[in-house]
Amino acid sequence: MIGAITLLLGCHLLGELFIAATGLPLPGPVVGMVILFTGLMTRGGVPDSVAQVSDTLLRNLSLLFVPAGVGVMLHLSLIEKEWLGVTAALIGSSAITVIFTALLMVGLKKLSHLGAND
Structure with missing residues (x-):
């Protein structure tokens, strides 16, 4: 359990350090998630301890609000x-998010169909 928490916080720290060193206009935690994702993809899956800690954090995510x-x-x-x-910003940002997601x-659907035909 401690190892999994250390892994999550270590990736967060690496993301923060990367942003501080490069000065890129990105949030450090997002870069940390990319680092974590890359490591998990390289490993081929999510270890049980990391999944358990992540599930616990997600169940208590509402406390952060x-x-x-x-x-x-x-x-x-x-x-x-x-x-x-405030209302215009909320509606505008929601609309932009929906449009971008669509x-x-x-x-991605077009890309997956191109890959399937190869």
């Missing part, structure tokens, strides 16, 4: 003043 909820409640008056901008799925 508590600080954000407190922040919203704390600054509710500011959100009330800027409701139009385009990505269409592209």
Whole structure:
């Protein structure tokens, strides 16, 4: 269990260090996930200990939204003043996400059909 947590946190740290060294405009944890994913793909699967720790973290993921909820409640008056901008940002970002996901799925579907014909 400790080894799996160390692996997850180590990948996170490597991602943060990579971003700090290169200055790329990416979140360190995202780069850490790419490092973890690459390592797991190279290994050929997810070890049971890593799967168990990951499942536990995912089951408790909702706890990470508590600080954000407190922040919203704390600054509710500011959100009330800027409701139009907040609403536009939420709708716009959601629309962009849906459009990008749809385009990505269409592209991947075409790519998988090209690979199947080879």
